[in-house]
Amino acid sequence: xxxxxxxxxxxxxxxxxxxxxxxxxxxxxxxxxxxxxxxxxxxxxxxxxxxxxxxxxxxxxxxxxxxxxxxxxxxxxxxxxxxxxxxxxxxxxxxxxxxxxxxxxxxxxxxxxxxxxxxxxxxxxxxxxxxxxxxxxxxxxxxxxxxxxxxxxxxxxxxxxxxxxxxxxxxxxxxxxxxxxxxxxxxxxxxxxxxxxxxxxxxxxxxxxxxxxxxxxxxxxxxxxxxxxxxxxxxxxxxxxxxxxxxxxxxxxxxxxxxxxxxxxxxxxxxxxxxxxxxxxxxxxxxxxxxxxxxxxxxxxxxxxxxxxxxxxxxxxxxxxxxxxxxxxxxxxxxxxxxxxxxxxxxxxxxxxxxxx
Amino acid sequence: xxxxxxxxxxxxxxxxxxxxxxxxxxxxxxxxxxxxxxxxxxxxxxxxxxxxxxxxxxxxxxxxxxxxxxxxxxxxxxxxxxxxxxxxxxxxxxxxxxxxxxxxxxxxxxxxxxxxxxxxxxxxxxxxxxxxxxxxxxxxxxxxxxxxxxxxxxxxxxxxxxxxxxxxxxxxxxxxxxxxxxxxxxxxxxxxxxxxxxxxxxxxxxxxxxxxxxxxxxx
Numbered sequence: 001x002x003x004x005x006x007x008x009x010x011x012x013x014x015x016x017x018x019x020x021x022x023x024x025x026x027x028x029x030x031x032x033x034x035x036x037x038x039x040x041x042x043x044x045x046x047x048x049x050x051x052x053x054x055x056x057x058x059x060x061x062x063x064x065x066x067x068x069x070x071x072x073x074x075x076x077x078x079x080x081x082x083x084x085x086x087x088x089x090x091x092x093x094x095x096x097x098x099x100x101x102x103x104x105x106x107x108x109x110x111x112x113x114x115x116x117x118x119x120x121x122x123x124x125x126x127x128x129x130x131x132x133x134x135x136x137x138x139x140x141x142x143x144x145x146x147x148x149x150x151x152x153x154x155x156x157x158x159x160x161x162x163x164x165x166x167x168x169x170x171x172x173x174x175x176x177x178x179x180x181x182x183x184x185x186x187x188x189x190x191x192x193x194x195x196x197x198x199x200x201x202x203x204x205x206x207x208x209x210x211x212x213x214x215x216x217x218x219x220x221x222x223x224x225x226x227x228x229x230x231x232x233x234x235x236x237x238x239x240x241x242x243x244x245x246x247x248x249x250x251x252x253x254x255x256x257x258x259x260x261x262x263x264x265x266x267x268x269x270x271x272x273x274x275x276x277x278x279x280x281x282x283x284x285x286x287x288x289x290x291x292x293x294x295x296x297x298x299x300x301x302x303x304x305x306x307x308x309x310x311x312x313x314x315x316x317x318x319x320x321x322x323x324x325x326x327x328x329x330x331x332x333x334x335x336x337x338x339x340x341x342x343x344x345x346x347x348x349x350x351x352x353x354x355x356x357x
Numbered sequence: 358x359x360x361x362x363x364x365x366x367x368x369x370x371x372x373x374x375x376x377x378x379x380x381x382x383x384x385x386x387x388x389x390x391x392x393x394x395x396x397x398x399x400x401x402x403x404x405x406x407x408x409x410x411x412x413x414x415x416x417x418x419x420x421x422x423x424x425x426x427x428x429x430x431x432x433x434x435x436x437x438x439x440x441x442x443x444x445x446x447x448x449x450x451x452x453x454x455x456x457x458x459x460x461x462x463x464x465x466x467x468x469x470x471x472x473x474x475x476x477x478x479x480x481x482x483x484x485x486x487x488x489x490x491x492x493x494x495x496x497x498x499x500x501x502x503x504x505x506x507x508x509x510x511x512x513x514x515x516x517x518x519x520x521x522x523x524x525x526x527x528x529x530x531x532x533x534x535x536x537x538x539x540x541x542x543x544x545x546x547x548x549x550x551x552x553x554x555x556x557x558x559x560x561x562x563x564x565x566x567x568x569x570x571x572x573x574x575x576x
Binding site: 034096098101104105106107108160164165168169171172173215216217218219222248249295296297300301302330331333334335336 | 374415418419420421422423424427459460461462463464467485486510511512514515538539540541543544547555556
């Protein structure tokens with residue numbers, strides 16, 4: 001049966017923007033490479049072999065998993081941005097393909113030392129095959145579904161791919177050089193956004209993977225220095241609403257929302273629902289995607305009943321007044337039992353119809 | 358400078374992550390005939406413990422752990438030959454570590470290795486993206502006290518489980534600690550590991566306590 005994308009788009013967009021009149025709480029599944037390969041039965045190389053196949057796999061998997069959002073996983077600028085850097089700087093040996101996982105970069109292979117950082121050339125994404133495929137795929141999906149385009153942006157995710165563990169050592173020993181690398185990544189990320197506009201069309205939201213903003217990793221001041229200032233700069237230039245993602249264990253959501261204006265945040269920690277209730281009160285104009293539903297907890301080790309209870313808890317506490325999207329974090333892994341995955345949209349239909357009782 | 362001052366300086370160089378300083382003081386201490394074992398216990402390990410407290414209190418972060426670890430490793434490189442001379446058959450423990458297959462993240466593993474080596478343990482690093490067969494093969498060769506498996510991805514959980522099953526099939530009796538921010542008691546049980554850690558520092562504590570408990574029961 002063909003999918004009614006229009007209903008999903010309206011549900012998603014209105015919830016994000018805080019527009020009333022939404023029929024039910026939207027459900028977004030983070031469908032990455034693992035789910036695409038699992039549901040389609042194809043390897044990642046087969047899926048990415050041409051934009052038509054890639055777009056069809058994305059749309060059919062989204063339909064199968066009953067998600068209200070559709071996006072192109074390779075538009076997330078972490079490993080795929082590193083691929084662009086690897087190809088541009090003759091470090092393709094750092095790229096590692098798996099059949100049923102995202103592409104990985106051998107961390108620290110692209111920039112082994114300070115000289116590599118100084119010499120690093122910024123990629124032209126139109127010449128990189130994976131990005132050509134990504135742009136073409138996004139165009140097909142955009143035309144078919146009319147879903148508002150969301151494009152990735154992130155500095156620290158790429159820093160770690162390029163520098164590996166040295167990123168943390170440079171932070172203390174070579175901060176100026178590290179900032180130089182952040183600036184190069186920023187320019188490269190802006191090039192993606194520019195290309196996206198030219199190749200695909202309007203960018204509705206920039207999906208910022210703010211991995212630096214994790215208290216288990218670095219201080220908030222360092223996170224602002226090595227990532228936050230670049231998010232601000234991008235925001236000034238793009239004037240596009242931002243969805244801020246952090247799937248770490250101790251995200252600085254409140255701190256960063258006090259510094260930078262976001263349309264939505266996406267995360268699953270802290271696990272205490274009261275944190276999210278309090279966040280909603282403090283930041284009523286910031287939509288919440290996720291809250292405390294984590295793909296490595298109930299969804300992986302629990303039962304469909306456990307998953308249903310978690311979704312219910314989130315909807316009851318956060319969906320009143322809108323601006324809440326049920327969204328297990330992070331990407332659905334290959335090994336999560338299918339009944340647990342399907343328990344989420346089922347619970348959303350059971351408990352998330354507006355007006356909420 | 359007396360022995361007490363030297364040990365305090367060594368400890369501080371670890372806490373501040375000053376590698377050059379830790380190397381210089383270690384040389385100086387050996388020249389002043391301070392025993393390597395004393396330098397390890399009262400300088401390096403005390404410094405490491407303070408770094409751990411600062412990390413747990415949220416005053417230190419990964420960059421601070423990394424540079425402290427560098428300072429420890431720098432000092433240990435000088436102490437190692439001396440410690441081996443003094444050891445006379447004493448062993449502090451052997452640990453086999455690696456990031457499981459399909460995962461190339463290394464930061465947690467690097468911290469664990471540096472901190473353990475810095476405290477005198479013998480660590481064999483299998484690197485990242487390590488298949489279960491490799492863990493088994495190496496474990497059969499070196500008979501480690503503890504096997505540490507690291508992983509950041511949710512898919513790593515099933516790979517850890519697969520590796521534990523293969524280790525059991527091969528009758529490897531080493532204790533297994535799994536590490537990664539994604540792990541919980543439930544997933545640790547599912548994997549079949551002896552313990553789990555959610556960050557590098559936690560990993561070091563768990564590995565140390567497993568080795569100590571093994572020594573206590575005389576295994």
